[in-house]
Amino acid sequence: MRALIIITFLFFTSAVKAFDVVQAFGRLPTMKDVQISPDGKKIAYLRENEGRYYAVGQWMDGKSKPAIFGFEESEIRGLTWASNTKILLRVSEPYYSRADFERFTLFRLGIWDIEENEITWAFNSDRFKYNVAAPALVSKILNDDDHVLLSYYYDGLGSGKQLSALYRVNLIDGDKEEVLQDKNVNFWAADDDGNPFFYRKFDKKLKKSVSMLRESGSESFKPLMTEVEGEKKIFDKAVIGLSADTDKVYYIDDGDGGVDHFFSATISNGTVDLGVVLGPVGDQSYDVSELVYDYHSSVLTGYALVKDFEEYRFLSPELAKVYADLRATFPDAEVEITSYTTDRNRFVTRVSGPSNPEQYFLFDRSAGQLQFLGEGYRVEDKSVLGHVKPFDFKARDGLELTSYLTLPKSSSGKLPPLIVMPHGGPESRDSKSFDWMRQAFAAAGYAVFQPNFRGSSGFGSAFAEKGFGEWGRKMQDDVDDGVAALVAAKVVDPERICIVGSSYGGYVALYGAVKRPDIYKCSVSFGGVSELSAMHYHAKEQLRGLEYWKKSIGDQYDYDELAAYSPLDIAGKDSAPMLLFHGDKDTVVPFFQSEKMYKKLKKLRVKGSRLVKLEGEDHWLSKGQSRKVFLAESLSFIRKNIQ
Known part of the structure; x- marks a missing residue:
């Protein structure tokens, strides 16, 4: 039986007075x-202002001004x-390399002190530049x-090889100490004192994953073995976490059709026993979409998979109970626990x-109370939202x-007229979670079709391949x-169909218009690929x-x-x-x-064909003004052609 959660309102509520799609x-x-x-x-969050995001740190008592x-x-x-x-x-941040004659997007991590409202960069030396x-x-x-x-990477001096390192970083001044380093490390784990006891790396000589464990009382790391x-051989499964008492490893391995299976196996004297499948139990057609770690440590607490919504499976009974109560409160929605207090009493979802x-809510477990914090899109009249x-x-070759x-x-x-909206990737997928573009077109009177075509992710490696x-x-x-199939089912007007997509979806839109x-x-294409051969050269440059x-x-x-399947050539x-829309700062396409x-x-x-250059825009429509231009121009263009 699920707990009854009472919903109240807190301090971020606001609404648009008159509904306007754009x-x-x-x-x-x-x-x-x-x-x-x-x-x-x-509470901390990102707040939009004049088309870009600012970080906000807000005291819950309302007595102090937000940072x-x-x-x-x-960005x-x-x-x-x-x-x-x-x-x-x-x-x-965008970066143009004169040496490479190429534009890159660089990602950085800063330490923001909300009391002093200052930011510190721990990795600003030439080694990481x-x-x-x-x-x-x-x-x-x-x-x-x-x-x-924090983990980061750098080139070993004179070695020509990239090294992965684990750093203990001081949050006050940004000083850092290198704790451990090895080659090609892609996962680390540490105890509550910050002492690393496990990491996983890819050994290029062995061409397999190797998991390194430091057992209690030992100073050295040794590879996990199996019999x-x-x-005895090296345990080469992709270990994704250990239990809190380090007597179990969790790993993912392929099941039927290459679908991810989630395994648990015990460790004894550095040797891994036969694994037991924990999941996806009853979810055999879906891949693990996300791994969930404790908000305050490196302990694995669960995983997620996408059915109609992304759903979470928690290893902790305590977190599983909280999640089940929240899911029961919002049965037709995707529910994600974004964070929680160290005592696991207050949760943001x-x-x-x-x-x-x-939408965002604050759940107080002891009070059984859910407070509304705010929502990404302020739609006062929810009746304008389309039914998904x-x-x-079946495809023409019988594939379901x-x-x-x-x-x-x-x-x-x-x-209704139809907007066909293939997703990008192409190794991605669509679900029933809120989609601003889908709902914008639906609010404007269009049906929207989003197919998970072959090559989409989430349904196993065999389907993706x-x-x-x-x-x-x-x-x-x-x-x-x-x-x-939609036309045969008589749910859309076959004479009024337009195709809209971004990235790979933009390619599909261009190819559909041509062929x-x-x-x-x-x-309508945003950041779409028109010339396949050029993407090889771009990948080299990137x-x-x-x-x-x-x-x-x-x-x-x-x-x-390549030319035979390039919209530009045919x-x-x-x-x-x-x-066509395209950001002039796009480093992906x-x-x-x-x-x-x-x-x-x-x-x-x-x-009727046009190109709209979006100044300062990247591959993800990150600027508010770009989205307004995209949506307004797209709706006007579509109305002229299929209304």
Whole structure:
């Protein structure tokens, strides 16, 4: 039986007086990343102001003024409490390398003191100057409020090899001490005093994962072993955590169809016994989407998977009970515990669903009370939100696929026009959680179709690998087949269909307009790929991702094959009108991909096609003004073509 949770309201509530689609959805969420301090006396979150985010530290008693911090150019991407007065801010900044003639996005981690309203950078020396990724939090060190453990990487002097290191960082002045280092480490664990006792690395000589454990009372690390047919071998499974008393390891391994299975196995004298499957129990068709660690330490507390919503499975009975109560309160929404106090009495939770536009609540377990903190999108009249439901169909080769269909609330008695909205990635997936773009189009009177085509993530590696080499082929056919199934079901108007997407979804939108103008009367692309061969060169320039692109789109030297599935190369005069958006600071898909596509459309005289350059914008529509321009221009363009 689930606990009854009483909902009250706190201090972040506000509403839009008159509903307007662009104003309501074409903007950044008002607030996000809401988290509670370890002592439960303060709340931190990111607050939107004039199209960008500022970090806010707010005292719950309301007696002290909130601390507010922001940057002129850099973007704050996320935050987490490091102590009761210090917050770690994850920040990105654009960087142009004159040596490489290439633009990069660099990520950094700062220590924000909310009492002094100052930020300290622990890794600002030349050794880390050109690192692309940010330091990662390993543990907050429960028994030491003034330090945290962070992991980072650097090039070993004269070795030509990249080293991974664990640092004890002083939260007051940013001083750091290197505690441990090795090559290619991708996971660390430490005790409550900040002493590391485990790490996992990839051994390039052995070509496998090796887990290193320091047993109690020992100073040295030794590889975990396992026994196979009486012979001891290195335990090469990807260990993702240990139990609090370190007598168990947790790891993920492939089940049927390459779907992730979550295992637990006991450790005895450095040897791992046969693992027991803990999950996904009853979730055999879904991958583990996220690993959940204790908010205050490096102890693994559970995992998540995405069905219609992302759902969490907790190892701790205490956290499992809290989560179950919250899920019972919001049965048709995604519920995430973002943070909690050290005594696990007060929890901040994010609720996201068709009728929950990124809402945040504070749950007091002892009082059984839930306080509303605020929401990302201020939609006073929830009746404008579209109804989202699963829609399953079969591709032309018989492959069973899932998708989501959102129907507008308003109806003129006619079948609604359709927006086809394939996700990016392509190794990503859609769900029923709140989607601002989906709801914006639904509020404007359109049905929205979001297919999880082959190649999507979350359904096992075998399903994801079905998308390798299928850009413009079977993955594209899956989208077209889903549209055909909707038309056959007589739920949308077959004569009024437009396709909209970003990144890989932008590629699908461009390709659909070029190859199937009989289906798609118009196309909108944000940051879409138009020339496949150029992505190989871009990956080289970005110093990452070349192997992925080879698997995903094909060999870089197979020019004819790549051109045959590039919208830029195959566009013709009969292509559907295309509206292209692209940020000039995009480092994932460079701006020239849309620029060249527009020049080709202009040369072909494809009527109604335009290019909108978004100044200062990246690959993720991070600026509020960009979202407003995107949504307003897209709605105007779509109305002209299919209304």
